[in-house]
Amino acid sequence: MRVLVTGGAGFIGSHTVVALLEAGHEPVVVDNLSNARRSVLARIGEITGHHPEFHNADVRDRDAMKSVASAGFDACIHFAALKAVGESVEKPLLYYDNNVGGTISLLEVLIAADITTFVFSSSATVYGDPTILPVTEEMPIGVATNPYGWTKIMMEQVLRDVQDANPEWSVSLLRYFNPVGAHPSGLLGEDPLGTPNNLMPYVARVADGQLPRLRVFGGDYPTPDGTGVRDYIHVVDLAEGHVAALGTHSGDAGVHTYNLGTGQGSSVLEVVKSYENVSGKTIPYEVVERREGDVAANWADVTRAKSVLGWKTSRDLAEMCADSWRWQQGSR
Ligand code: UFG
16 A cells, blocks of 8 residues: 555654555655654665655645645555643644644645545543543543643544545544554664653663653552553554554544553553663662643553454563663664
8 A cells, every 4th residue: 555654754653654664565754854853764764675755744734745645645644743741731832733733734635635544643642531441442532631632632533523524534543552662673763852751761861871860750649559550552563553454444434443552551660670671770760749630540451453453562561661772772
């Protein structure tokens, strides 16, 4: 399949482009490089032996997107979006414009070009603070605690409505839990600008001596060790989930919603311990106040993805930490 991949130079996008190439598809990358490097394209080439076509464009640029889309595609996977929770609180309009506005603009272009299979980068954040764990896809959408989360909820709704109005459309909503790790080659990974907000990139920099200590946000949650529990998923497993969704639902009219996670929760302290084991470094930490907007625990019921997509994760927390550490050491 010829697949238009927006945000294909970013963290999850680049790993998905690799997985698509390895599965014999033909991805074409569109990225405005606002949070990605051009060198990622060469690295994808190094890993796969294929150099995907690349367009430096913003999804909100209708003319540019029309021109790219006119070449003809079987499907679109839409990753391009902003994702920093704190920044979204400070600059809500930037987030609504980029994420929601960008998606609307892209959908108009795809409808005009008759590209009707769409895979969307959604998030477990749409569940809000889940009352029952693990969360299933049937659980009602929750209340977001920040504008970033609202953009994911809104974009899902836009897509359900667009599918309703265009019944031939196939829309897959992939709700990611906590994507971490890096490509085992050490060539692709997450490269946050400034101080990382997310746990694993932060731990990586502490292990590397770039940051003095981890602040563990909250030690009094109702979890086994009192720290927050999340369903961390290796980015390569996540990337393969996209290929599985595309394979199952290409041309398959309807809205198809999946949790992509391992189905297992790990606490902050379990992540720290695993990272210490694989890196051989000590990770100093202090337990501080809870971070506003955080939930105690969130992990996925992945039954549907297993049974319908025939997809499941195969990489455990130790492998996520080991690949993150390899990337961290190479990216200095
Ligand atoms: N944590 C720390 N210290 C840190 C960073 C994180 O203790 O320096 C803890 C958090 O409190 C949480 C866990 O590590 O318990 C994971 O935090 P992350 O920031 O890595 O991930 P989140 O679960 O908060 O974030 C995820 C997605 C976001 C999404 C958010 C919604 O990565 O895209 O859920 O809550 F917006």
